[in-house]
Amino acid sequence: MPRLVAGLTTSTIVVAVLGLVAFLLGFVRLQRRAHTNRVLEMPQPERTTALTVPGSGFDRKLRELAPETRDRVKSAAVALLSQNVGSDDSAVRQRIERGTWTEDEEAVAFLSSKGQRRFRGVRSWLGGDPTVVHEARAAVSALSRIQEAKSGNRDGGDPTSVRSRSGAPNVESGGGGEDAGRGQPARLAADNGKVPGAPQPGSSVDRMTGRWYGVGVLTLFTIAVAVISREPDLLVVATIGLALSAYAAYGRAGSAVSKPVVVGRQLETERPVRGESVEVTVTVRNKSDRFLPNVRVVDGVPAQLVVTEGSPRCSGTLRPDGTLEYSYTLIAEYGGYEFDSPVAVLYDITGERERILRPAGDDTVVVCRPPPEKSDDLSGRSRTTGYIGQITSDEGGSGIEFHAIRNYRSGDPLARIDWKRLARTGELTTIQFRQDRMVKVVLIVDVRTEAYCVPGATERDAISRCVEAADILAHTLLTMDNRVGVTALPMDSCWVAPGSGNDHRQRIREILTRDPPFTDFPATDQCIMSVELSRFRQRLPADAQVVLLSPLTDDYALEFVQRLETTGVPTTVISPDPTTDGTAGRDLAELERRNRLVQLRQGHIPSYDWAPREALTVALANVSGGGGR
């Protein structure tokens, strides 16, 4: 071979150039690929509407080392320690600064004025939580212990209440992509169940995953190293990479089959009772004449229906005309819900070609219009309208519940004379019973975004529980011939004035199970306190009392109730508990909610803490610990 350059043969130059070209090609492809995510995000049918676990936002900010996280914990600490110690705020803040409020050093470190650490430790870089997360958790735990010591039984004194503790691990609290994998709380989708780029029902979309991209890059690097180092064995190794790249090209070049699968759905019952489990069986059939090596299906579960058993997702292989069947269980809620069309994703044998299908839906609908459970223990505030009804007041008279004994007066009925006392002591006395009175009650259901939260992916959301409670309370009070009205917070155009009778009871039932504020939540309109109070005061009858149904996840509901009370409106609060524990943010949300309940009770506002999976009657019966009387 003629020498082109002194000291170098032509073959050496060719080899070196080829190696350099291969190296550069690999580097360029790597740069292009560095920031793309080829993993298809499937819909989250277990909860298709935006939903959060209380405290999830705090956890996210804590990991970002946001300074407001420390301020929030500090505020909760000042509010709690001021209640318990009886000191003013400045004295409490001094205790926090000096670190004398607890013996936990991590808790003291988190709330001290030195601030949070601004760097991540080795543990964080290896995938663990930053030190500040552990310190925050320690601080919140220390505050919770102080609160428990003050309030006694953590469950509000009701041995029958069932609280969901750390039983909801699969609820997403922020982050996405790779960080949403195993061991991490997953994110509740805010995309209404839609797959990014997914087709409309009845159509399909093809895309390439590029999963063999990295293999191609490494192959090019291998060739570069082989030619530069003149190591022939590496070239043989590189042929494996080339073959796999050709394998991927084979997958990309394939043609797709139109409408290869049909998805059918069968419900155990289409008209369940509220709270009843409904089994849904999904059948996927391969209508084509080809073997489908990788089929993934996610069913279109209606929004706000919780999947409690099984999974609406499935994966498998399908022979021509073969079927795949799986089932899952939903819990029925008030209202009518239509299933969305499922999402099916087909992959070829290489995994390179991805076909997203939306088989046309079969219009499956589940309707729930159940009879409510009765609340025999229901009692409103002791205020009457002057009419006779079935709520016992504090006044004595005719009735069925014993009230007091007084001296006999001429004309008293013989049946009310206390004959036993007469025989024992010779005194002639008359028994008085509690007099039944009718009440006027307006039920307010908190449907704001802040109220739309849940302790776990398989738990019912707080607003659904509030609507359930409103239905039970309305039915029970109306059965007792009281006057009941219903509205939402924010009120918007939803207002049912207090009324009575069967027609009114039916109307309230229709509104709670069909009207948008109570079925299509949360409300997206801004909720301004002064405006809402003004609207409410304009419509509220002068002698009515209020029952607010709210999870108390923020101070808005607390302030709303306090302001109503200051204007002379007797208010009762029934609060479904949406909190759980397990992280600093969740513990803090639980602590703050308890603080709000304590503030209400200190203001002599009856407040009922309603634990998850606990019957409403049990929560209302829990007067000694969890109630507010």
Add this chain to the structure above:
Amino acid sequence: MTSGILAFVPAIASPVAAIPVTAGMILLLSGLIQGHLRAVRFGAAGMYVGIVVAALGDALLPALLLGTVGTVVAWDSADTTIVLEKQLKSVSPDTQRVLLLRAGTTGGVASLTGVMGYLIAGFTLVRPTAVVVVLLGGTLVVVVALVRSGVSGLLDGRNG
């Protein structure tokens, strides 16, 4: 994941290669446990770097090919497992069938290529680098041409 152990085979002849192979294996396993795709990819790349280092040492060609096949299958299986879990949230017997089919196909293609490459290299009496490079370069060009031209007619009857 047992296929990843094959990546240690070439490291027997080249102890230096054991370092990147071990580090890559640890990273791949931790990525699989934690559900981190990036860790799995980098872990597999690390294992492959170990194989390249072994090739620059005294490792025999069969060991290199075995290690490469093991690394590819380990990466493919881990990658598919994580994606399936993220999309489906659970693994059923039907899902396991998908995983086995994928691993088997990938392993089959890689193994077949490895065997053919070894046989061809073994039968070649003289292995001039330039000739081999030109052959590989030609293969690369063909592959790229296939991709860019979108030759669906040549490969009709594939699954979709």
